[in-house]
Amino acid sequence: MSKFDAVFYDFDGTLADSIPIILKSFRMAYEDVFGYCDRTPEDFMTFIGRPLETTFEQHGPELTKTLTDAYLRINEEMLRNDEIDLFPGVEEDLRYIKSLGIKQGIVTSKKRVSCMTTVKIKGIEDIFDTFIFKEDSDRHKPDGRPLEVAAERAGLSSASRILYVGDAVPDMLCARNAGAGFALVDWTRMPFETLPSGDGTWIISSLKDIPCIINS
Numbered sequence: 001m002s003k004f005d006a007v008f009y010d011f012d013g014t015l016a017d018s019i020p021i022i023l024k025s026f027r028m029a030y031e032d033v034f035g036y037c038d039r040t041p042e043d044f045m046t047f048i049g050r051p052l053e054t055t056f057e058q059h060g061p062e063l064t065k066t067l068t069d070a071y072l073r074i075n076e077e078m079l080r081n082d083e084i085d086l087f088p089g090v091e092e093d094l095r096y097i098k099s100l101g102i103k104q105g106i107v108t109s110k111k112r113v114s115c116m117t118t119v120k121i122k123g124i125e126d127i128f129d130t131f132i133f134k135e136d137s138d139r140h141k142p143d144g145r146p147l148e149v150a151a152e153r154a155g156l157s158s159a160s161r162i163l164y165v166g167d168a169v170p171d172m173l174c175a176r177n178a179g180a181g182f183a184l185v186d187w188t189r190m191p192f193e194t195l196p197s198g199d200g201t202w203i204i205s206s207l208k209d210i211p212c213i214i215n216s
Contacts (some may be wrong), residue, residue: 003163004181004214006103008150010166011115012048013014015094015106018084018118019189022048025075032070033063047168051109051140064184072114082131086122087187094127100211103154105130106176107146107164129156139166141170145177152180163213165204172201183213 012018026044030037050120052071056064078084097104105128108115112133119125132150139145143161152161159178166172167188175182183202202213 002095002214003157003216005161006105006129006133006150006154007097007163007165007210007214008147009106010049010164010168010171011106011108011118012188014165014171014185015086015090015168016084016118017087018047019048021075021078021084025071025078028074029067029071031073033066035192048190049109049141049166049168051134054140064169072111076114077119079114080122082121084118086124090207091122091124091127094124096208097210098127101215102211103129105132105150105154107132107150109134109140109146109170111135142173142177144174144180147178147180148175163210165207165210181213183210 009015011024023041023044026039026047027037030039052068053064056067059067094104099140105121106115110133112131112135114190115131115133130150130153132146132153134140135147137146147159147162147164151157156162159180162178162180163183164171164175164178164180165183165185166175167185169189172182172184181202183204186203187206202209204210204213
């Protein structure tokens with residue numbers, strides 16, 4: 001019997017090499033709203049994996065909306081201009097996994113339009129059976145609720161039947177809080193010392209490692 005029935009992926013930093021564009025979007029949003037940016041790339045790295053509204057809430061409700069709107073406007077223009085690439089080999093590996101009959105999906109804190117713009121431009125929409133975006137869950141990473149919703153949508157008995165693949169602490173905590181398995185991609189741009197390890201965590205150097213984990 002397989003250890004897992006489906007594999008779900010985070011998007012930014014896991015499938016898509018979007019971290020540089022995200023950092024640029026944060027910087028430009030702060031410059032647009034405040035006229036300057038006093039945050040460092042290291043500061044922005046701690047924002048990744050969480051909804052924008054959570055990231056900006058430290059500035060109060062009004063500025064949270066203003067910063068979120070500015071970020072989305074800037075970021076979505078970059079997405080439409082196809083400034084994001086998939087990591088090398090990702091599409092081929094995803095199609096290989098699909099050929100094995102393994103269910104695949106995306107669970108991301110991104111809004112639907114932001115994620116699907118890149119998914120459609122890159123021509124990978126047909127690979128996935130289930131998509132979970134920010135709008136699909138009432139709670140967000142690091143809470144386990146997005147993976148619970150993914151399990152429900154995929155017709156799984158529970159989130160424990162999911163292997164979640166990600167690149168950041170919120171991804172890992174989401175998996176743990178949902179009772180899912182977790183695989184960390186070794187091409188993460190996050191400092192490894194910030195990523196706790198433990199039981200139920202695999203480190204993979206290729207998505208082609210996934211079938212072995214599922215069938216272990």
